[in-house]
Amino acid sequence: xxxxDRLTVSYGKFTAVDDISFTAQPGRVTGFLGPNGAGxxxxxxxxxxxxxxxxxxxxxxxxxxxxxxxxxVHIGSLLDASAQHAGRTGREILTIGAQTMGLPKKRVDEMxxxxxxTDSESARRLRNYSLGMRQRLGLAHALLGDPSVLILDEPxxxxxxxxxxxxxxxxxxxxxxxxxxxxxxxxxxxxEQIADEMILIGHGKIVARGDKATLLAGANSTAVAMVTSLDxxxxxxxxxxxxxxxxxxxxxxxxxxxxxxxGRIALASGVVLTDLRAGGAGLEDLFLExxxxxxxxxxxxxxxxxxxxxxxxx
Amino acid sequence: MSTAPLxxxxxxxGPVPFGRIVTVEWRKMVDTKSGIWLMAITxxxxxxxxxxxxxxxxxxxxxxxxxxLVQIFTFPVSILIPVFGxxxxxxxxxxxxxxxxxxxxxxxxxxxxxxxxxxxxLAVGTIALAFVxxxxxxxxxxxxxxxxxxxxxxxxxxxxxVVTQMAFFAMGYALACLLLNTPGAIALFYVxxxxxPLVVWGPxxxxxxxxxxxxxxxxxxTALSPLTTGANFAGEPVDVELINYVQxxxxxxxxxxxxVTLGLWRILRAEVK
Numbered sequence: 001x002x003x004x005d006r007l008t009v010s011y012g013k014f015t016a017v018d019d020i021s022f023t024a025q026p027g028r029v030t031g032f033l034g035p036n037g038a039g040x041x042x043x044x045x046x047x048x049x050x051x052x053x054x055x056x057x058x059x060x061x062x063x064x065x066x067x068x069x070x071x072x073v074h075i076g077s078l079l080d081a082s083a084q085h086a087g088r089t090g091r092e093i094l095t096i097g098a099q100t101m102g103l104p105k106k107r108v109d110e111m112x113x114x115x116x117x118t119d120s121e122s123a124r125r126l127r128n129y130s131l132g133m134r135q136r137l138g139l140a141h142a143l144l145g146d147p148s149v150l151i152l153d154e155p156x157x158x159x160x161x162x163x164x165x166x167x168x169x170x171x172x173x174x175x176x177x178x179x180x181x182x183x184x185x186x187x188x189x190x191x192e193q194i195a196d197e198m199i200l201i202g203h204g205k206i207v208a209r210g211d212k213a214t215l216l217a218g219a220n221s222t223a224v225a226m227v228t229s230l231d232x233x234x235x236x237x238x239x240x241x242x243x244x245x246x247x248x249x250x251x252x253x254x255x256x257x258x259x260x261x262x263g264r265i266a267l268a269s270g271v272v273l274t275d276l277r278a279g280g281a282g283l284e285d286l287f288l289e290x291x292x293x294x295x296x297x298x299x300x301x302x303x304x305x306x307x308x309x310x311x312x313x314x
Numbered sequence: 315m316s317t318a319p320l321x322x323x324x325x326x327x328g329p330v331p332f333g334r335i336v337t338v339e340w341r342k343m344v345d346t347k348s349g350i351w352l353m354a355i356t357x358x359x360x361x362x363x364x365x366x367x368x369x370x371x372x373x374x375x376x377x378x379x380x381x382x383l384v385q386i387f388t389f390p391v392s393i394l395i396p397v398f399g400x401x402x403x404x405x406x407x408x409x410x411x412x413x414x415x416x417x418x419x420x421x422x423x424x425x426x427x428x429x430x431x432x433x434x435x436l437a438v439g440t441i442a443l444a445f446v447x448x449x450x451x452x453x454x455x456x457x458x459x460x461x462x463x464x465x466x467x468x469x470x471x472x473x474x475x476v477v478t479q480m481a482f483f484a485m486g487y488a489l490a491c492l493l494l495n496t497p498g499a500i501a502l503f504y505v506x507x508x509x510x511p512l513v514v515w516g517p518x519x520x521x522x523x524x525x526x527x528x529x530x531x532x533x534x535x536t537a538l539s540p541l542t543t544g545a546n547f548a549g550e551p552v553d554v555e556l557i558n559y560v561q562x563x564x565x566x567x568x569x570x571x572x573x574v575t576l577g578l579w580r581i582l583r584a585e586v587k
Contacts, residue, residue: 061320069327079413
């Protein structure tokens with residue numbers, strides 16, 4: 001439904017989005033993941049026609065956003081929950097949206113109820129809203145026109161855990177009814193539970209894509225072990241000397257090696273292990289690995305990210 | 315993935331009608347505290363002017379004419395109305411709700427056009443209110459002093475007064491489109507509309523002969539003065555010639571046409587974030 005085709009967005013010499021292509025399918029939740037400044041928001045702004053593409057294009061249902069009549073009833077978007085007039089009440093913001101799209105007024109009440117804002121909250125001005133309330137209002141605005149496509153930029157930002165769970169349910173149900181959902185996040189655990197497919201982006205380029213299992217299968221090709229010992233310093237030095245990447249992790253170490261390799265080195269250097277297990281190659285680690293070369297904080301001591309084989313090509 | 319992109323069900327929507335965008339933009343002018351305050355201040359100022367005129371005329375047993383009253387009442391209007399024209403544009407950028415506005419109607423020129431229609435209606439309404447209050451003031455003064463009423467205004471003068479007010483109002487809108495920044499646009503507007511005429515153009519006009527020929531090509535007021543009042547900037551009666559119309563049109567191009575063109579060009583191309 002959403003087709004991003006060789007999209008590039010440059011600002012002078014800086015390339016924010018670098019030749020990316022992917023699709024978001026109906027009936028699925030597509031997670032768009034990357035660290036801050038990776039190009040997620042820029043890509044989403046291009047989708048709804050707010051940012052011009054330098055080259056390439058985005059189509060939704062085969063149409064460019066500009067060519068979609070009354071786009072609000074087809075595509076619901078939430079790009080920045082705070083980008084509303086601070087002096088308007090939540091209800092007024094929704095009323096303006098509903099009026100523009102030509103929707104009946106009762107739609108506003110329905111959406112306020114759906115996102116769990118109370119009557120008194122909806123009568124407050126936006127400047128008095130918490131971030132979580134703004135996100136709920138923004139979601140209500142995106143859903144106003146009963147669209148078949150949702151484009152949400154960091155919608156879970158500022159929501160409390162109960163709110164995040166509620167939103168997951170909402171979006172899952174929406175996709176199950178055939179809707180297309182694209183949501184971005186820099187927090188992987190927010191997305192991994194609901195996304196049917198994930199697009200990982202770093203420094204304007206797609207670094208991996210696929211469903212959770214595919215991504216993890218790819219990630220497991222790099223062995224990781226978590227180890228805690230009575231003398232982490234000595235063990236760390238021994239591991240480094242043996243050519244394994246090491247970084248501190250909690251009370252122990254995270255090592256780019258198999259548990260067996262770590263165990264042998266510990267035995268050889270006479271260090272007592274208190275915990276050793278196959279490395280938490282969760283998506284979180286994968287995510288950090290893939291984007292560490294491009295993220296602001298490189299993970300010290302880790303090997304540079306290897307390209308992940310087995311991702312689903314677009 | 316090879317699945318062909320599914321299409322949107324376009325049967326459930328036609329384009330957003332222009333009239334609906336105008337209605338929405340009108341609503342957006344009056345649904346915030348700042349909008350309500352601006353209108354209240356304008357109304358309050360007009361009422362205050364009315365009260366002061368009646369008081370002064372009544373105390374002095376003086377005489378006012380409709381022509382004086384138009385001058386008096388258009389002053390607060392000319393100061394405040396352009397602010398509407400500025401805010402209707404710049405508040406979208408300072409409050410960043412243009413993100414939503416241009417998402418729901420991606421044809422940005424239609425939105426800017428709807429804003430202009432809505433805020434022009436407001437400007438015309440305010441000018442009409444000023445005229446009504448001015449006429450009421452004339453009646454009240456006559457009633458208070460017992461002096462005969464003077465209605466020395468003809469339709470053309472009235473029309474040109476409206477044109478001048480609308481010209482300044484349009485300049486506010488144009489400068490707002492150009493700068494997209496509330497304090498900047500308001501400051502530039504007052505410099506061009508008030509400060510320069512009082513501080514720079516005025517002295518030049520009276521000191522240098524060349525200024526009398528040059529200024530009507532630069533300043534809207536100087537250019538429109540012969541058309542509005544039949545007198546030049548210095549108050550000397552003049553015969554209106556073709557060149558006065560040309561100068562009037564040119565100053566409008568200079569202060570409205572050029573900035574609004576550059577501004578809309580920028581709005582069309584700019585990234586909204």
